Amino acid sequence: MNKYETKGARSAFRLALRELGYFFKGAAMNIFSLEFLMVLIPLLGLWELLPRMGVVPRTLVPPPSDVAVAAWDMFTKHNFLKDIGDSMLKFFMGLGIAVITAIPIGVLMGWNIAMRKRALPLFQLLAPIPPPAWVPITIIFFGIGLPMQTFLIFIGAFYPILFNTYQAVKDTEPRYLASARVFGASELALILHVYFWHALGAIIMSVKTGVAMGLVMLVIAEMYGGRTGIGYVLVEAKDYFQISKMVVCMVTLGVIGWFLIEALKFIELKLAVWKVGR
């Protein structure tokens, strides 16, 4: 028995490792394809040469070599990895709360007209408030720190996920519902096996939007309050006029966003495998 269990665990681990391998290979292939490298390398070369030749002032546009040096400095001397970790913690807490609240509410609103009529107007009134407008009141409410930053990221990611989920669930093809109903499906079975899966593609799409909005709010939240995080380092670098440090922060944010979108694409591929054949 024990033997089988370890074997099962090992093979599951191996499977996970293989999937992870596929994921990184797929993601890397997008960037390091020959076609894109043909564009990327000349661009980097241009970026390196123009400031060095004095076409643009080097103090304002640091060449990639300067940026690389600054990055090395930040990672080895200033523990930039910890800033990234802090930012990611806030980000995933905010996004996670948004996902686990927005999807159920969206599904319920799409499923039942009575619930929609009661809940939707509230969200429609609150959603147009630009997320950064929440910053002052959030600071007063939560003070400066993790809860406030988490809440701001949550606010950024919540509405796109909510509205897209609701819309996709509402637009479920009535014939799928009818064909399940004829067999006696309860509303719960319809939600779990029909509505949700029909909307899954749109839900994952909306989480992608949520990731983008969440990153925006992450930077805003860290700029306004906090002692750590990528956004904080960014503002700090501005105060000391360290442009290469700012570029490092921006590139880091870009890479994180790209990575998360790739991860979601991979999840979509795994969950909505039935869509691939189309």
Place this chain on the structure above:
Amino acid sequence: MIEARNITKFFSIVNEDRTADGITAVLSVSLTIEDGKIVSLLGPSGCGKSTFLEILGGLQAPTEGSVYIDGAQVLEPLPSTRKEMDEYRRKYRLLSPLANGLIKNRPKHDIAMIFQDYAVFPWMTVLQNVKFTLKLRGIPRREREPVAMTYLRKIGLADSLNKYPSQLSGGMRQRLALARALAVQPRIILMDEPFAAVDALTRERLQDDLLRLWYETGITIVLVTHDTDEALYLSDEIVVFSPNPGAIRNRFAIDCARPRRRSDPELLALKERITSLFKYDINHESEYSI
């Protein structure tokens, strides 16, 4: 036995200029369908035959009239006042598929339904699709797979259990829909143009499959179609619908023995009569519009 008495279905709509308007989809249709028969509802598109089929299945409430399946009423017309509506809901909570339970699956009449498109769930594999309907019918988890396998084998899908419907051909997909409907062992299958989306050769094979399964099980089949040949080949009775408003124009009993030949002179003669009915429709309409 399915008994429809004076079924009328009226849809109210709002025109572009915001005036109220309505469509009478079905007008005063009475029809009795004996057990174990194949009955085709034939007519051009938009003649209310699909609506009528959904009323038979309890997916829509008629505006007037009532449907009885073995003496039990399916859905009576919706009431007009709110108080009556509450009572209506309470009464039909246990009867109509429209008012199924919130948490618990409640199979009602022994009806299965097959649609032209959207017949099977694309997010489930072949096996999952069949097992899902068995689950809805309250069959215990352990028995689902063997039962599903029996019917999938019967219909020739045992090799593609783990495929998704998008990986199947159109004909295979309809076959899966058929297996899914049969697996719950219904007494009545309602079909809404089940073979309209597949090519002619596949359609003929599907029709033969359907007949074979019908011999084996002896279920009642109500088939909506706009294909006269299909109706002639399959059915014991053809009910011809005419549009605007949807009503029964004519009924033809077919006594021709099975297995039938598609080129049977008797069937061809009948086909002539049926198509002439439609011709009259078209002439009538063009005269009217001039």
